[in-house]
Amino acid sequence: MRLTPHFSVEEFVASQTADRRDIDNSLTSNLLESARNTCNGLEQVRSLLGNLPILISSGYRSLELNRAVGGSKSSQHMLAQAVDFTCPGFGSVAHAIEKIMQSDIQYDQLIREFATIPGRGWVHISFTLLPPRKQVLIIDATGVRAYA
Numbered sequence: 001m002r003l004t005p006h007f008s009v010e011e012f013v014a015s016q017t018a019d020r021r022d023i024d025n026s027l028t029s030n031l032l033e034s035a036r037n038t039c040n041g042l043e044q045v046r047s048l049l050g051n052l053p054i055l056i057s058s059g060y061r062s063l064e065l066n067r068a069v070g071g072s073k074s075s076q077h078m079l080a081q082a083v084d085f086t087c088p089g090f091g092s093v094a095h096a097i098e099k100i101m102q103s104d105i106q107y108d109q110l111i112r113e114f115a116t117i118p119g120r121g122w123v124h125i126s127f128t129l130l131p132p133r134k135q136v137l138i139i140d141a142t143g144v145r146a147y148a
């Protein structure tokens with residue numbers, strides 16, 4: 001089922017960890033509005049990054065899946081508000097983060113994760129139905145810090 005023109009429920013819930021461990025990661029109907037809102041935000045990111053394919057590495061995570069991947073206890077992935085992605089056709093994660101920061105996109109949280117060298121890491125971005133925090137962080141092997 002399509003959530004927005006370029007994103008489907010199937011890719012939003014896909015998880016190799018869930019497949020490997022036989023974890024139910026199906027989206028519950030109460031999270032559908034949130035999932036759609038997140039993918040609408042992702043559509044804006046897709047346009048901003050040149051209408052190139054966005055590869056989602058993690059979207060929705062059920063409680064069990066979030067535990068299995070070692071996600072934060074309050075992870076917005078569990079609320080269908082967050083996605084991890086790369087856009088290889090556009091360029092590095094660092095470059096994508098800069099571009100999103102300079103845009104008017106109303107993200108709640110934007111995190112550069114494990115992108116210490118080009119070709120590594122991913123962008124974590126979240127969208128909520130509330131006024132956005134517009135918080136930007138960096139997470140890597142040394143920990144979490146504000147983007148500066």
Ligand SMILES: [Zn+2]
Pocket residue numbers: 058077082083084124125
């Ligand atoms: Zn994430």
